[in-house]
Amino acid sequence: MKATFLTVGEALTDIVVRPGQEPAEYPGGSPMNVAVTLGRLGHVSHLLTRIGRDDRGRAIREHVESSRVHLTAGSLDDTPTSTARATIDADGSAQYTFDLAWDPDPRGLPEQLDAVHTSSIAAVLAPGSAVVAEVLDRCRPSAILSYDPNARPDLMGDPARVRPVVEDLISRCDIVKSSDEDIAWLYGTDDVEDVAASWRDLGPSVVAMTRGGEGAVGFGAAGRIEIAPVRVDVADTVGAGDTYSAGILHALASRDLLGAARREALAAMDPDDLRQVLEEAAALAAITVSRPGADPPWNDELGSTSRPS
Numbered sequence: 001m002k003a004t005f006l007t008v009g010e011a012l013t014d015i016v017v018r019p020g021q022e023p024a025e026y027p028g029g030s031p032m033n034v035a036v037t038l039g040r041l042g043h044v045s046h047l048l049t050r051i052g053r054d055d056r057g058r059a060i061r062e063h064v065e066s067s068r069v070h071l072t073a074g075s076l077d078d079t080p081t082s083t084a085r086a087t088i089d090a091d092g093s094a095q096y097t098f099d100l101a102w103d104p105d106p107r108g109l110p111e112q113l114d115a116v117h118t119s120s121i122a123a124v125l126a127p128g129s130a131v132v133a134e135v136l137d138r139c140r141p142s143a144i145l146s147y148d149p150n151a152r153p154d155l156m157g158d159p160a161r162v163r164p165v166v167e168d169l170i171s172r173c174d175i176v177k178s179s180d181e182d183i184a185w186l187y188g189t190d191d192v193e194d195v196a197a198s199w200r201d202l203g204p205s206v207v208a209m210t211r212g213g214e215g216a217v218g219f220g221a222a223g224r225i226e227i228a229p230v231r232v233d234v235a236d237t238v239g240a241g242d243t244y245s246a247g248i249l250h251a252l253a254s255r256d257l258l259g260a261a262r263r264e265a266l267a268a269m270d271p272d273d274l275r276q277v278l279e280e281a282a283a284l285a286a287i288t289v290s291r292p293g294a295d296p297p298w299n300d301e302l303g304s305t306s307r308p309s
Helices: 030-040 055-066 128-139 159-172 180-187 192-202 240-254 260-267 271-289
Strands: 004-008 012-017 024-028 044-048 069-071 083-088 094-099 115-119 144-148 175-179 206-210 216-220 223-227
Touching: 004 030, 004 128, 012 055, 024 030, 024 055, 030 044, 030 055, 030 069, 030 115, 030 240, 055 069, 115 128, 115 240, 128 159, 144 159, 144 240, 144 260, 159 180, 159 192, 175 180, 175 240, 180 192, 180 206, 192 206, 192 216, 206 240, 206 271, 216 271, 223 271, 240 271
Parallel strands: 004 044, 004 115, 012 083, 044 069, 115 144, 144 175, 175 206
Antiparallel strands: 012 024, 083 094, 206 216, 216 223
């Protein structure tokens, strides 16, 4: 089923540095990657962000529009487009440093939405974080809300300061996806699964925690489920978590579990359905990690059962 989404958060230029290669620039940003994935999967995908009218901003605009993403009216301004320098390690993992301004303008948001997603820096970095919270609250009466903390220590600073902000956002949302590494940083603990399980007490119906090559675990109304890893040759992990977040929303759309009217049904989802949702999200993320950069799959790369009608 085709759904209508709004993603709120940063779009920026990734300056990617690979071993032995000259730096290369690509459009990036966790929320932007989610919006792009949803657009490529055949949904109506809107993005509230902040990019400049410079060359980097034009490249981002061309990228998202070519992936069938609609920028909201307030997403362009005259300040320089933000950047993230991504250094790719030998194992394909990425380390980031940022030059980011985040003060979005929430004009021109679509009136009818099935789900709203936010993630990463945008949700915690002032002054824009207040806009993110306002948009979530404004859209909750009609839409399912989704959040990925996607920690960026270089910008987020002291995890003890960030945790209350993250937990407030978790309490507002129906779906929360995080990685074990992000939870370990936020809470300073190895008991990451206990933390993920505890988030359901804050309000979400579904919590998913990815564990890299070890698969994922999910927590819903029927308790804990475990998802086996998808084996794939890894090019790099850029955009993998973002594809996973979008994959959850895509799989829920196919089961008619988006929109505020479906909130009770989402909360009551049985473990088999939750398992299938997370397996479908993992399969999409596996496609992204199999090729360089944040290059999520298109609808025509999937089996017919995974395509929106």
